[in-house]
Amino acid sequence: MRLARVDLYRLNLPMLTPFETSFGTESDKDFLLVEASDGEHSGWGECVASAGPFYSEETTKTALVILMDHLLGRLEGEVADPQEASERMSAVRLNPMAKSAIETALWDLSARRKGVSLSRLIGGTRTKVPVGISIGIQPSSAALVEQMKRRLDQGYQRIKIKIKPGYDVEIVRAVRRALPDVPLMVDANSAYTLADTKRLKALDDFGLMMIEQPLGHDDLIDHAALQAELKTAICLDESIRSAHILEQAHAIGALRVVNIKIGRLGGLGESLKTVAAARRLGLDVWCGGMLESGVGRALNVAITSLEGFTLPGDTAATSRYFGEDIADPPFELTVDGCLAVPEGPGLGVDVIKERVLRHAVDHQVWTAS
Ligand code: OSB
Numbered sequence: 001m002r003l004a005r006v007d008l009y010r011l012n013l014p015m016l017t018p019f020e021t022s023f024g025t026e027s028d029k030d031f032l033l034v035e036a037s038d039g040e041h042s043g044w045g046e047c048v049a050s051a052g053p054f055y056s057e058e059t060t061k062t063a064l065v066i067l068m069d070h071l072l073g074r075l076e077g078e079v080a081d082p083q084e085a086s087e088r089m090s091a092v093r094l095n096p097m098a099k100s101a102i103e104t105a106l107w108d109l110s111a112r113r114k115g116v117s118l119s120r121l122i123g124g125t126r127t128k129v130p131v132g133i134s135i136g137i138q139p140s141s142a143a144l145v146e147q148m149k150r151r152l153d154q155g156y157q158r159i160k161i162k163i164k165p166g167y168d169v170e171i172v173r174a175v176r177r178a179l180p181d182v183p184l185m186v187d188a189n190s191a192y193t194l195a196d197t198k199r200l201k202a203l204d205d206f207g208l209m210m211i212e213q214p215l216g217h218d219d220l221i222d223h224a225a226l227q228a229e230l231k232t233a234i235c236l237d238e239s240i241r242s243a244h245i246l247e248q249a250h251a252i253g254a255l256r257v258v259n260i261k262i263g264r265l266g267g268l269g270e271s272l273k274t275v276a277a278a279r280r281l282g283l284d285v286w287c288g289g290m291l292e293s294g295v296g297r298a299l300n301v302a303i304t305s306l307e308g309f310t311l312p313g314d315t316a317a318t319s320r321y322f323g324e325d326i327a328d329p330p331f332e333l334t335v336d337g338c339l340a341v342p343e344g345p346g347l348g349v350d351v352i353k354e355r356v357l358r359h360a361v362d363h364q365v366w367t368a369s
């Protein structure tokens, strides 16, 4: 395929409720949408960087600059497949979310050109994927429990709650008193250090499926020390930026579970390698989320259709995030707590241009020379 033009849309999409984590609160979805065109078909990719550099160092604006100034120019001429695009971009250090956004658009474009679904193209076997939900920090344990009950009634198969110092052991105790048997996990987004080991060990009493990213984003060694102290499995999110880092983390005993986020890993190609490595090492695997629009959501659902995913992911139904999404149809929860894997070509959702333009705050165009 040969790229003729790439449109970068920066969007501001209102969210139904703000989402609070240990590193901040997101109330609107500020993100970049990439449309890659070969002159006949378009492919779409979502950049999961957010407005501020808090989950990772990338932001919507840095991704826009890196794409325009350093990545798209490397994709001039004939590009055999998304893997080749990824190799051409590898001279640019890091910036995985910017790379992943254009790589995804190329995966979507090649699947659409072939007339197959992306799930099919990458070897997915499931027709629906089990889903959990990630619930942000709430004003009180009573509010959290009420929110959890509502989500369980809707059919979500497991609940993840965000924790931070001062909103942790007591909150989990209150949740367990109200809901003793719910499949439950916690995510700290790097809010602790090894000095908090005693506090984190107290979480061992609550039968949690795992504790996600308790320590520093780049600190595998301390995670290994912590895992040696905990009964509860450690899952790594922020730390796992490649299949190779996953292998190193496993080699020193830093985790038992891996959260796959395609943007954090720099694209679908690296994510497929990471899933394969995790399964070879006997680790549990699930797909994380970044509060994506329908484009990123469709990508997450496509990768979760692979057999290597062993646990429900964070990619909830569209109605959990947005009143109006920019892609149709919305993802709806089935009665058995799953999302159906789209069967149409590519990502299998239709991006509604009118909505994209209505929510756009910036629009830049790259054209092949
Ligand atoms: O750590 O998994 C995370 C959202 C934004 C940034 C980081 C994280 C999250 C979530 C929500 O937990 C996942 C989702 O519902 O998409």
Ligand code: MG
Binding pocket: 187, 189, 212, 213, 237, 238, 259, 288
């Ligand atoms: Mg996380």
